[in-house]
Amino acid sequence: MLPLYPRSHLPLLPTGLRRIHAGLNPLHDSSTLTSTWPHRAWVAAGSATVLTSLSHAISAAGASHDPINPVLSAIAGYLLSDLATGVYHWAADNYGSASTPFFGPQIAAFQGHHRRPSTITRRSFANNTHALARAVALVAAPLDFAAGGNPSAHSFLAACGFCIMLCQQFHAWAHEGRRGKLPAAVAAMQDAGVLVSRRQHGRHHRRPYNGNYCIVSGAWDGVLDGCRVFEAAEMVIYFRFGVRPRSWGEPTEEWEEEEAASCGG
Ligand SMILES: [Zn+2]
Numbered sequence: 001m002l003p004l005y006p007r008s009h010l011p012l013l014p015t016g017l018r019r020i021h022a023g024l025n026p027l028h029d030s031s032t033l034t035s036t037w038p039h040r041a042w043v044a045a046g047s048a049t050v051l052t053s054l055s056h057a058i059s060a061a062g063a064s065h066d067p068i069n070p071v072l073s074a075i076a077g078y079l080l081s082d083l084a085t086g087v088y089h090w091a092a093d094n095y096g097s098a099s100t101p102f103f104g105p106q107i108a109a110f111q112g113h114h115r116r117p118s119t120i121t122r123r124s125f126a127n128n129t130h131a132l133a134r135a136v137a138l139v140a141a142p143l144d145f146a147a148g149g150n151p152s153a154h155s156f157l158a159a160c161g162f163c164i165m166l167c168q169q170f171h172a173w174a175h176e177g178r179r180g181k182l183p184a185a186v187a188a189m190q191d192a193g194v195l196v197s198r199r200q201h202g203r204h205h206r207r208p209y210n211g212n213y214c215i216v217s218g219a220w221d222g223v224l225d226g227c228r229v230f231e232a233a234e235m236v237i238y239f240r241f242g243v244r245p246r247s248w249g250e251p252t253e254e255w256e257e258e259e260a261a262s263c264g265g
């Protein structure tokens with residue numbers, strides 16, 4: 001197996017990156033799959049932000065006697081959250097590295113996920129969701145404050161924030177090896193296309209590793225892949241900045257599942 005960076009450099013990495021390296025190698029340190037109190041605190045902050053937006057949406061909708069537009073806005077928030085996860089996942093899979101400022105740990109985590117996709121199913125809930133819960137708390141809370149008494153804006157933020165915060169849990173469910181191990185309601189929502197299914201996300205983990213990036217519902221995958229939106233963006237970035245995406249090359253070990261690669265699969 002090829003490490004994400006030379007093992008000889010590991011002692012030189014900052015503590016955070018050493019923990020991420022260990023986290024991507026759960027057999028080396030299974031403690032990185034468990035939740036810590038800071039993880040739980042960020043999930044609590046993200047949940048409080050979503051619930052605050054929801055309560056503002058309900059009270060503002062009641063005051064305006066307009067339930068339709070807030071419901072439509074919530075649906076828009078749900079749909080756009082799927083698009084946002086697809087764009088972010090595509091960018092992390094294709095550009096940057098573990099040493100990229102600010103985003104490096106998440107880029108390394110996405111790369112490590114391709115090597116060991118089932119690890120995500122063993123992460124405890126707050127461990128898996130805290131990073132995006134923190135993003136929701138820091139971004140959506142001020143936006144909710146700025147939304148004033150607009151019920152549609154509050155409901156959009158509540159739905160979009162909820163789905164962004166939980167998208168890594170949806171992603172984990174899409175990696176569950178056996179359908180019977182999923183909660184019945186989750187399996188039903190995957191079957192209905194409300195949540196990204198195991199079959200659809202499974203295509204992201206097979207050659208040519210350049211599609212099916214969305215991890216909320218997967219509703220945008222057909223549009224993004226069918227219209228070659230990411231391929232067009234990759235061409236623009238290449239001709240403008242000379243940077244090639246990782247998906248252009250022949251798939252290397254970093255894309256393939258470690259267990260499958262070691263079996264020659
Ligand atoms: Zn990926």
Ligand SMILES: [Zn+2]
Nearest residue numbers: 113117171201
């Ligand atoms: Zn995955």
